[in-house]
Amino acid sequence: MNYISFSLAFLSVFLLLSYYIYKRFIKKLHLSSRKKHYLTLLLLLNYLGIVGYMFARYYFEAPNWLYFLFSIPIGILFLLFCTTIFYDISGLLLQAAPLSERKREFFKKSLDTVSLAGAALLAAKSIYNAKYIEIQKVDIKIKNLKKSYKIAQLSDLHIGGLIDKAFIEKIVTKTNALCPDVVVITGDLIDVSVKKAAAALNELTKLKSKYGIYYIVGNHEYFHDIEEIITYVKSMGIKVLENESVYITDGEDGFHLAGVYDIMGYRVEKYIPDLQKALENTHNAPTVLLAHQPKFAKWIYEGVDLMLCGHTHGGQIYPFRFLVGLDQPYISGLHKHNNKMQVYVNRGTGFWGPPMRLGSSSEISDITIFS
Numbered sequence: 040m041n042y043i044s045f046s047l048a049f050l051s052v053f054l055l056l057s058y059y060i061y062k063r064f065i066k067k068l069h070l071s072s073r074k075k076h077y078l079t080l081l082l083l084l085n086y087l088g089i090v091g092y093m094f095a096r097y098y099f100e101a102p103n104w105l106y107f108l109f110s111i112p113i114g115i116l117f118l119l120f121c122t123t124i125f126y127d128i129s130g131l132l133l134q135a136a137p138l139s140e141r142k143r144e145f146f147k148k149s150l151d152t153v154s155l156a157g158a159a160l161l162a163a164k165s166i167y168n169a170k171y172i173e174i175q176k177v178d179i180k181i182k183n184l185k186k187s188y189k190i191a192q193l194s195d196l197h198i199g200g201l202i203d204k205a206f207i208e209k210i211v212t213k214t215n216a217l218c219p220d221v222v223v224i225t226g227d228l229i230d231v232s233v234k235k236a237a238a239a240l241n242e243l244t245k246l247k248s249k250y251g252i253y254y255i256v257g258n259h260e261y262f263h264d265i266e267e268i269i270t271y272v273k274s275m276g277i278k279v280l281e282n283e284s285v286y287i288t289d290g291e292d293g294f295h296l297a298g299v300y301d302i303m304g305y306r307v308e309k310y311i312p313d314l315q316k317a318l319e320n321t322h323n324a325p326t327v328l329l330a331h332q333p334k335f336a337k338w339i340y341e342g343v344d345l346m347l348c349g350h351t352h353g354g355q356i357y358p359f360r361f362l363v364g365l366d367q368p369y370i371s372g373l374h375k376h377n378n379k380m381q382v383y384v385n386r387g388t389g390f391w392g393p394p395m396r397l398g399s400s401s402e403i404s405d406i407t408i409f410s
Contacts (some may be wrong), residue, residue, distance in 0.1 A: 046093045050235070053113075057086045064123040068151050082119075088112035092392075096200060096231075106200045107394065114356055114393030115162050121358040122158040126150065165356060165395035172213060172388065172401040177373060179381060181344045184325045184410040185292035191219035191248070192404035194331075194349025195387035197259065198239045200229035202389045207242040210388060210403065215247045217405050221287055222248045224277075225349045225385060226257020226301060226331030232264070233271045244275050249373070252277045252285050253296060256310065256403050257331040257350060260305040265310055280329060282313040284321050295321040297343075298329040318342045327408070332385050335371040336376050345408065346382045353386030353399030360398065371399065 065078045092109035095101035101109065121272050123195065129150050133143060191214050196202060214222060224243075229236040254277050260268050269279050278285065280298025287293045297317040304311035312335070321342060328343045330336075332350045339346065353371040354360025363370055374382045386402040 045079045050090060050093060053086065053089050053116060054118055057082055060116070060119050060123045062156070064119070066164055067126075068155075070151070071231050071373065077262040078132065085112040085115055089116065100235075105205065110201060110393045111162075111166065111297065111395070112393075114165055117356055117359065117393075118158050118161050118165070118256075118397075122154050126154045128268050129154075129210065142392045144359060161397060162395070165393075165397040168400060169390060169394040172210065172403060174213065174217070174405050175386075176405045176407075177383060178273070178407045178409065179345060179383065179409060181294070181325045181327075181381075181408050184294060184408060186289065187407055187409035188220045188287065188294065189217065190347070190404075190406040190408065191217050191222045192225060192347055192349075192383075192385050193222070193388045193389070194225040194402075194404075195352060196224070196225040196229070196389040197227055197387075197391045198229040198236045198389070201394050202230075202239065204239045204242055206389070207239045211242055213403055215245070217403075218247075219405075220369035222246050222252040222294065223296070223329055223347060224252070224254040225329050225347055225389075226255055227259040227349065228254065228257070228272070228390065229263060229268060230259055233267050239272075240271065240275065243277065251285075253285070253329065255281050255298040255329045255331060256301055258301045261301070261303045261307055261310070280317075281310075282316045284317055284319070284326070285391040286324070292324075293325050294344075295326040296329070297321060297326055299335070301331040302335060314338060325408075333367045333382060336368065336380070336382050339376075339380060341379060342344050343380050346376070346380060347385070347404075347406070349385040349387055351384055351386070352390065353384075353402070355387065355396055355399055356393075357391060357398030 060084055061079060065075055065274055088109050089112045092113060095106050095109050133146055212300055254272055256265060273279055282299050284295045284297035289294050298313035299314055299317045300310045302312060325344045326342060328346045330346055330348050333348050351363050351367050351370045354363050360370055369382055369384045371384050371386045376382045385404045386399050388401055
């Protein structure tokens, strides 16, 4: 899907959501016509902000303060949409409840106040949460691994817009402080052209680890000239795992680190994941596989001890977590997929769209694998 088609589809969906919020929430509030008019105007301005976001993202350069203002409306609309669903359901229950008209009126006005205040507070809390990046320490036992290794996992940086050079500098500093043996980046590295992302990308050359930095592509790379991205990342001295593996060792015992292209490759019919090729010659030691999406696990039957992935953002804004769960088997954290393999899902080190997180903080995974 090209930028124009994607933008039109994106904006059409958000226009429908805005209409739903107006029709089922704003119009039903116990407020004066003038206050409802102001709320409707704010909803319209919020939608225009989303239009501005699409243009700033793909069609023109915007200063960060303006990009921030354009980004926030996406999150606000989603929270308002969830609030409207809550308001709708609560209203139906209230109508069905055996209450006097006086009590019903009191509870209806209370519901109005709680819904409006709740949406505002959640939006403010979400923006506040997005500023912080959590170091998530995880210990994972792997059978037949003869010594422990520390892996720092970054995922879903989505460089572009508010994820700029300063943001990546902070990520690099926090990651280097972990003194990892290996750094892995599990996809969705950039969300703009390589040219626009270059200054921030170059900060990743300052990452330090004993045995190298490894990267696999995510689904978003397919939208921004995947070949150019892979070539540029290689020029930075970062190893791109393209349906292949490397052996990580201190000179004696170690493990295989394999990586595959994203399953988006099936759809676009290029850069297609090939697990069999990635796992060639990996039978003599434990294997850690990098795959962007958790649902890639359904294609793995043997040969992998641990899969590291991202993609889900942990839901990013809490109610969205339920929608993510419809598409992905795991949303965040460590999971035992079967008797042979475990899956760890990073919640995303950056964010996509609005600089907002609710119930899912940004994450640098500090993973220790041991026997």
